[in-house]
Amino acid sequence: MTDLPSLRDSLHAHGLLAKKSFGQHFLLDLNVTRKIVRLAGPFDGRAVIEVGPGPGGLTRALLESEAGSVVLVEKDPRFLPLLSELDDGSGRLKIVEGDALKVREADLVEGPTHLVSNLPYNVGTPLLIKWLTGPWTPHALTLMFQKEVAERIVAAPGDDAYGRLAVVSQAVAEARLVMHLPAAAFTPPPKVASAVVHLTPRPNRPDAETLKRLERVTAAAFGQRRKMLRSSLKPLGGAALCEAAGISPEDRAEVIDLAGFLRLAAALK
Numbered sequence: 001m002t003d004l005p006s007l008r009d010s011l012h013a014h015g016l017l018a019k020k021s022f023g024q025h026f027l028l029d030l031n032v033t034r035k036i037v038r039l040a041g042p043f044d045g046r047a048v049i050e051v052g053p054g055p056g057g058l059t060r061a062l063l064e065s066e067a068g069s070v071v072l073v074e075k076d077p078r079f080l081p082l083l084s085e086l087d088d089g090s091g092r093l094k095i096v097e098g099d100a101l102k103v104r105e106a107d108l109v110e111g112p113t114h115l116v117s118n119l120p121y122n123v124g125t126p127l128l129i130k131w132l133t134g135p136w137t138p139h140a141l142t143l144m145f146q147k148e149v150a151e152r153i154v155a156a157p158g159d160d161a162y163g164r165l166a167v168v169s170q171a172v173a174e175a176r177l178v179m180h181l182p183a184a185a186f187t188p189p190p191k192v193a194s195a196v197v198h199l200t201p202r203p204n205r206p207d208a209e210t211l212k213r214l215e216r217v218t219a220a221a222f223g224q225r226r227k228m229l230r231s232s233l234k235p236l237g238g239a240a241l242c243e244a245a246g247i248s249p250e251d252r253a254e255v256i257d258l259a260g261f262l263r264l265a266a267a268l269k
Contacts, residue, residue, distance in 0.1 A: 007055050014082050022076055023120035025186040026054050033061040039178050040116045040142035043067040047109040051100040051117040056083050071108050073100045105136045112139035119143055132172045133211050141199040150177055150195035157257045164218040167261050173199040213265040221253035241267055
């Protein structure tokens with residue numbers, strides 16, 4: 001990696017600029033990307049998938065680490081030649097052109113796999129839900145989001161940011177906010193700050209049917225979050241559902257913890 005041109009020089013050589021339509025904001029400071037990779041590890045030789053590598057700042061740090069194979073999923077074909085320059089011919093780096101929302105991760109890697117990415121802002125939340133609730137489960141996820149989205153993932157009951165995303169994310173994984181980044185850290189700078197969240201899937205995660213019921217309950221409860229649960233959950237059973245789950249119908253969604261929502265999901269017929 002030390003013989004490579006700087007990220008800025010690589011972008012300039014290939015005539016590449018960020019595309020707003022892809023939600024691209026490049027992280028060009030290798031000290032920052034190396035810190036993110038340290039927070040994501042240890043990898044102990046396990047595979048890593050990176051989505052939206054762009055110019056390859058995180059990719060370089062991953063290739064410097066003890067990760068096994070490093071699989072890049074890049075939707076923007078403009079970056080493929082630049083990313084190919086990172087391949088040392090060892091077979092460790094694999095580059096896949098495709099939409100991460102449609103890719104089948106199980107076809108790309110074998111065994112426990114980490115996800116480490118500076119996610120495009122416009123698809124960060126859908127990708128997270130796919131990875132947390134879909135049929136393929138990563139070993140761990142270290143992902144950068146807009147700060148507001150990151151805070152919603154790790155929020156606790158009573159927080160302003162507490163909502164559906166927190167409940168669903170924390171039902172299947174332990175989530176920690178591990179790093180803040182100002183807008184000035186990116187090229188071009190976005191209008192908002194960013195943050196990195198580290199998630200470790202729970203070994204006793206709810207089954208697929210429970211997750212479906214949990215999503216229905218949280219959609220109804222937080223869809224009218226200022227109303228008492230007897231009203232917001234009325235289409236699903238209202239007060240009777242709350243009482244079956246051992247929850248006061250007069251409570252509002254914002255004060256119900258994860259265990260409470262799981263009881264509501266279990267009580268839903």
